[in-house]
Amino acid sequence: MTDLFHLAGTFLWLSLIAVGGGLGVLPEMQRQVVTRYGWVTTREFVDGYTLAQLTPGPNMLVAIFVGYGAHGLVGALVAGTAMFVPTSSLTGLIARRWERLRRRPWALATERALAPVGIGLMAAGVYTLARSAVHDWVTAALAAAATVVLAARWLPPVIVVLAGGVVGWLVRS
Amino acid sequence: MRRDMARVPLRSLIRVFAWTGLIALGGGRSAYFYDAVVVRRAWVTTGEFVQDLTLSQLLPGPNFANLAVALGCRLGGWRGGVWALLAVLVPGALALLGLTVLYFRGAFAPGTTRLMHGMAAAVVGLVLVTTAQLVTASLRGRAAVAVAAGTFMLVGPLGVSTPVAVCLALPVSLWFNRPPRGR
Numbered sequence: 001m002t003d004l005f006h007l008a009g010t011f012l013w014l015s016l017i018a019v020g021g022g023l024g025v026l027p028e029m030q031r032q033v034v035t036r037y038g039w040v041t042t043r044e045f046v047d048g049y050t051l052a053q054l055t056p057g058p059n060m061l062v063a064i065f066v067g068y069g070a071h072g073l074v075g076a077l078v079a080g081t082a083m084f085v086p087t088s089s090l091t092g093l094i095a096r097r098w099e100r101l102r103r104r105p106w107a108l109a110t111e112r113a114l115a116p117v118g119i120g121l122m123a124a125g126v127y128t129l130a131r132s133a134v135h136d137w138v139t140a141a142l143a144a145a146a147t148v149v150l151a152a153r154w155l156p157p158v159i160v161v162l163a164g165g166v167v168g169w170l171v172r173s
Numbered sequence: 174m175r176r177d178m179a180r181v182p183l184r185s186l187i188r189v190f191a192w193t194g195l196i197a198l199g200g201g202r203s204a205y206f207y208d209a210v211v212v213r214r215a216w217v218t219t220g221e222f223v224q225d226l227t228l229s230q231l232l233p234g235p236n237f238a239n240l241a242v243a244l245g246c247r248l249g250g251w252r253g254g255v256w257a258l259l260a261v262l263v264p265g266a267l268a269l270l271g272l273t274v275l276y277f278r279g280a281f282a283p284g285t286t287r288l289m290h291g292m293a294a295a296v297v298g299l300v301l302v303t304t305a306q307l308v309t310a311s312l313r314g315r316a317a318v319a320v321a322a323g324t325f326m327l328v329g330p331l332g333v334s335t336p337v338a339v340c341l342a343l344p345v346s347l348w349f350n351r352p353p354r355g356r
Contacts, residue, residue: 016233017335023300027328028335044276050293051272056195057265060235064266068273076270084262087234088242092254095243098228105352111231113346116317117339118230120324122304127329130297139294146298151305161295168291 004078006037007070011063011082018087019114022060024121027128029062039070046132053161060084138171179249181216186249187260189214190241194261203229203240216248238262316349 010032018025026049033039040048048065055061060083067079094101101107134140142164149160193209203226210216217225225247229239238258245257275281281289312318320342327338 015235017339018234019230019339022235022237023304025335031334046293047276047281047289048273050289050296051276052269053296053299054292055265055268055272057262057269058235058237060238061262061266061269064269065273065276068270069277076273080262080266084235084238084258087232088238088254088258091229091232091234091239091242092246092251094232095225095228095246095254096251098224098243102224102228109347109350109352111227112350113343114231115311116320117324117342117346119304119307119312120321120342121328121335121339122300122307123321123325124328126297126300126304127325129293129300133290133293133297139290142291142294143297143301146295147301148298150298150302157299161292161299164295164298165288165292168294169285169288171291 004071004074007039007067007075008078008082010037011067011079012086014063015060015083015087018060019118019121022058023125024118025060026125027121029066030128030132033066033070037070040066042132044069046129049129050133050161054158138168142168179253181248181253183249183252183256186245186253187256190245190257190260191264194241195264203237206240206244210244210248217244221247316346320346320349 014025014029014032017028030042030045034042034045045066048062048069049059051065052059052062061080063079063083064076067075067077069075071078130143134143146160146164149155150157155163189209193205196205207222211219211222222244225243226240229236229243232239238261241257241261242254246254249256308321312321323345324338324342327333327341328335333341
């Protein structure tokens with residue numbers, strides 16, 4: 001039971017510090033769910049994020065994966081709810097008043113000030129993911145190849161990710 | 174227009190948002206919403222969309238869900254907001270839950286573990302490209318680059334926890350972006 005409280009508290013906390021996109025919260029999420037609570041291993045965490053990339057909807061649905069790893073179906077429900085419901089409610093409340101609020105000079109300043117912080121956090125998210133997912137020459141080559149193909153917009157992301165899996169599988173077997 | 178008045182029938186809103194949630198895979202997900210509610214259907218103007226997009230990035234929480242809620246509220250009042258959130262979350266959540274159950278039951282045999290490793294490596298490429306696009310599109314000026322680089326160094330290589338790093342970086346960034354005096 002206490003574990004469920006920790007789960008809800010952790011994902012609520014993670015959702016509150018998720019400014020500028022889910023990727024930015026990844027380093028902190030790994031710290032909490034792998035290092036602090038040990039709900040999933042580093043490998044499972046990276047695999048969970050990969051599955052969340054493959055399925056539709058926000059990547060932060062990875063909360064469901066971690067929640068399930070920690071506490072089965074109830075854990076998945078608790079983590080998913082904590083991740084999405086409080087912050088979405090806040091957005092709903094403020095969206096209806098935003099027309100008036102955004103005219104204040106500090107609203108605009110905050111908007112501009114948050115952008116580079118959010119980008120820095122996203123870059124740190126890439127770093128966290130790369131450190132766990134790139135561990136030999138095959139994965140390094142795959143990551144590099146995926147970067148080139150996606151930057152050139154040769155193929156859609158889902159195809160590239162699936163192809164990465166197939167190549168990874170073929171090379172080592 | 175008051176946000177309480179529904180601009181769009183709830184049924185169409187759910188259908189369009191669920192579809193957008195289903196096809197929005199990979200990076201730049203908000204672009205799919207732009208296409209769905211501004212380009213394909215004249216439900217909101219570009220100005221309104223940008224406003225909701227900014228709000229969704231400004232407020233805490235996953236951006237894509239926030240954007241769905243903000244647009245949903247605009248199109249159908251609070252009911253629109255609730256249904257918009259459910260429509261973008263539930264299909265993906267069920268799909269991921271299915272895969273998660275399989276994963277933890279060990280259905281992903283050693284062969285599929287190699288598959289996962291390959292896919293995870295490709296995802297690194299994906300997030301790298303998405304982040305690089307954002308850097309080139311929205312990072313303007315030396316101060317912004319310095320703040321972004323500082324935040325990255327703190328949270329990435331130095332391993333400082335995110336809230337601490339934000340507490341350090343945000344005041345500096347606010348100072349650079351402070352409104353001019355006398356307003």
